[in-house]
Amino acid sequence: MPDPVSILSGLCCGVVIGFTLGLIGGGGSILAVPLLLYVVGLADPHQAIGTSALAVTINAFFSLSSxxxxxxVRWKCAAxxxxxxxLGAGLGASMGKIIDGQRLLFLFALIMLVVGTLMLRGSRNGDDAAHGPERTAPLPIxxxxxxxxxxxxxxxxxxxxxxxxxLLAATGMPMLNAVGTSLVA
Structure with a gap:
């Protein structure tokens, strides 16, 4: 049975995660996994990862409506x-289960750094209008x-x-549309 401090910590972390997910369409898991491990106190990285997946899915569903x-939301692209x-998630989940939890967290941190760097680099190129028309070719999507x-x-x-x-790379859609469309996936 969790103690009241763990429950309060979990609720506060959930608010932060939900706010971030609704605001930028992502970031739920990159916040949830560390928060569950280091603030709420879950000991097993695989348990934190599974718990965050459920929490983020619920938050994304409610953010999608607005x-x-x-x-x-670009519905055809989202579908x-x-x-x-x-298809990719099934294969990835099977492979992720065989990796040690600490190694998985290390790889997770690396991919967060790479994506963050790419996003910062991309934001220097100007606003959404500079990207040109949206692309709808199915293969890149x-x-x-x-x-x-x-x-x-x-x-x-x-x-x-x-x-x-x-979604930005595959279609060139505006950022707000990528955020809304991402919530479907």
């Missing part, structure tokens, strides 16, 4: 990306979906911090 009402991502799904399944994360940049 983005859908604002017409910021294609999500279906491809499911499927390829990015499979790779992102693999990483999501491997690390046991929602993948929003990977999905948003992948």
């Amino acid at each position: 983005h859908a009402r604002a017409r910021r 294609l990306f999500t279906c491809a991502g499911i 499927v390829l990015y979906g499979v790779v992102t799904g693999f990483c999501s399944g491997f690390f046991g994360i929602g993948g929003g911090f990977l999905i948003v940049p992948a």
Whole structure:
């Protein structure tokens, strides 16, 4: 039975995660896993990863409704990306289970650094209008979906911090649309 401090810590962490996920369409898992391990006190990295996946999925579902009402979801792209991502996630989850939890956390930290660096580098190129017209070719969407799904399944994360940049790279859609569309996946 969790003590009241753990329950309060968990609730506060959930608010932070939900706010971040709703605001930028990602970041739930990159916050949830460390918070569950180091603030809430879960000892097993695999348990923290699984718990964060459930929490992020629930938060994404509720955040999706506001983005859908604002017409910021590209539904066809979301469906294609999500279906491809499911295939990759199955393979990634199978492989992630055989990796030691501490090694998995190290690899997770590395991928967070790489994605963060790429996002910072990309933000120097100007605003959304400079990206040109959106691309709708299915092959890049499927390829990015499979790779992102693999990483999501491997690390046991929602993948929003990977999905948003992948959608931007595959389609050139505006950032707000990538955020809204990412919540479907």
